[in-house]
Amino acid sequence: MNRTLGWLVILGLVAGLVMGFVVAPRDAAQGNVQRIMYVHVPSVLVAYLAFAVVLIASIVYLTTRREAADRIGHASAEVGVLFTGITIASGAIWGKPTWGTWWTWDARLTSVAVLFVMYLGYLLVRGMVDDRERAARYSAVVGIVAALDVPLVHFSVYWWRTLHQPPTMLKPGPSTMPGVFAATLLVNLAALALVYVFLVMKRVRLLRREEEALA
C-alpha cells in the first residue's frame, strides 16, 4: 500500500513536471516565470487542506481522546507548514521578476504569512510541552483556535487593499483560464495532494514507532 502510493507520488510529480515544462505553452505576458504558478497554487491549496485536517483531528482528539487523531493532527500540521513555506518561497521567486520585489505586504501574502507563523506556534507547543498527553491536548486547542482564526485573518487582511491578482480558479462564474493551463494546474494539484497524503502517512507511522520505542 505504502509502496504503491510512493510510486504514484513519483508518477504524479513526473507528470506534473512534464505538463508544467513541456505541454503547457510559455505564458504570453509573463514568460517562463509563470510556470512557477504550477507549484505555487497547488501548494497553497494543499496547505489549506492540511490545516483543515488539523482542525478535524483536533476536534476528534478532544472529544474522543484517541491518540491516532493526535498523530494525524501533528503530522498534518508539519506537512502543512512545509507547504506553506513552499508557497511563500515560490511566491517570492515569482514576485521578484514579476512585481519587482521579493515581498510586499499585500493582502494574500500577509494572510499566508500569518497562517505560517500560527502553525509554527502549533508545532512549538508540541516541542515545548514535555508530557505527551498534555502536548496533545494543548496543541489540539491551538489547532482549533488557529483554524477558526483563518477566516478572520483573511477578511481583516483583505480590507487593506491588494496587489495580488484576483483568484483565477476559485471565483464565481466561468473560469477565464485556458484549458491547458488549468489541466496542468490540476495535474500538479493531484501530485502534491498525493505527496501530502504520503508524507502524512509516513510521519504518522514514525510518530507511532517513536512512542512505542519510548513506552
Next chain:
Amino acid sequence: MIYARRAWIVLWKDALAERRSKEALNALFFFTLLLLFIFQFTLGGDRERVSDALPGLLWLGFVLSGLVGLGRAFLTERDHDCWEGLLLSPGDKSAIYLGKLAGNLLLMLLVETIMLVLFGVFFKLDVGRHLPALAGVVVLGTVGFAAVGTLFAAMTAQVRARELLFPVLLLPVLVPVLLGSVKATEAVLAGEGLTAVTHWLKLLAAADAVYVAVGVLTFDAILEG
C-alpha cells in the same frame, strides 16, 4: 444561575487578591509609563510623526501591557498549588474560564484607561472629544484580546518556557483583532466616526464571539493540567 455565580466567585476571588496585594496593577501602571517613555525616545520629538502613529502606538501599548498582564493570569493558581482546587471544583469548568476572563478584562480595561490618560497628557491625544466611540472600539478589541489571552495563559502556565511561548502563540492569532482595532481607532481619531468603519467593528465583534466560544468549549481540556 449557579453557573453565573461560579464565574462571579472566581472573579471576586481574583479581584480581592489583587486589591490586597496590588501586585499586577502597580507593576502594570509603572510598565505603561515606561512604554510611553520608550515610544517618545524611539520616535524622537517630531510631533507630526508621533501623532500619525498614535493609533498604532496606542494598541502597541495595549498589546505589550496585555502580554505582561494576561500572561500571569493563572500563576497564582500554579504557584500556590490551587490548580487541583480548580480541577476539583464541581460543575462546568468553563465558568472558571469566564470568571478569569472577566477579571482579565477588568484589569486590561483599567490599564488601558490609565494609558489613554497618559497618552492624553504626553502625546496630546484628545481623549475627551472622541470618548464614547473610542471606548467602544477599545472594549470591542480588548474582549477578543483577553479571551484568547486568558485561554493561552491557562495553557502556558504549566509550560517551562512560559514567557516565550505565550506571546509567540498569542500574537499571530491576534492579527485580525489588532488590524481591526487600529483601523477603527484611526477612523475615530481622525473624526470620521464609527459609521465609516462598521465592517471593522463587525469583524471585531465576530472575533470576540469566536474567541469566547472557543475558550468556553476548550477550557476543560486545558484545565486538566
